[in-house]
Amino acid sequence: MSTEVEGVRCRCGGKLQERASEVEFFGIDFGVKKVESCAECGTEYLSQETMEEVEAEVRKRGLFGLERRGRVSKSGNSLVIRIPQEIVKSMKLKRDLPIIIYPSDKDRLVVEVES
Numbered sequence: 817m818s819t820e821v822e823g824v825r826c827r828c829g830g831k832l833q834e835r836a837s838e839v840e841f842f843g844i845d846f847g848v849k850k851v852e853s854c855a856e857c858g859t860e861y862l863s864q865e866t867m868e869e870v871e872a873e874v875r876k877r878g879l880f881g882l883e884r885r886g887r888v889s890k891s892g893n894s895l896v897i898r899i900p901q902e903i904v905k906s907m908k909l910k911r912d913l914p915i916i917i918y919p920s921d922k923d924r925l926v927v928e929v930e931s
């Protein structure tokens with residue numbers, strides 16, 4: 817079920833519809849929240865309340881500010897993505913740690929540490 821949101825439009829110009837969606841940030845599951853999603857491009861907008869909840873949790877877990885910019889490099893036939901030191905330390909990553917890597921959408925790559 818979705819309801820159209822009056823007067824507000826997506827940056828692409830599409831109409832926004834309110835609906836419930838699974839919200840996830842930094843691998844933290846925030847459960848099902850009310851989001852406004854664009855009928856045209858599918859972009860989801862969180863309410864101020866949900867944004868604050870996400871921010872508080874991210875801060876609590878010390879994940880805030882861990883995004884780093886990098887560049888893909890090459891080694892033999894493979895492409896290499898370096899993990900910045902801050903993330904290595906924060907996540908206690910080690911050499912030979914088993915990981916699962918997969919694309920979660922067209923410009924997002926997820927690396928999960930296998931537990």
Ligand SMILES: [Zn+2]
Binds near residue numbers: 826827830856858
């Ligand atoms: Zn849109």
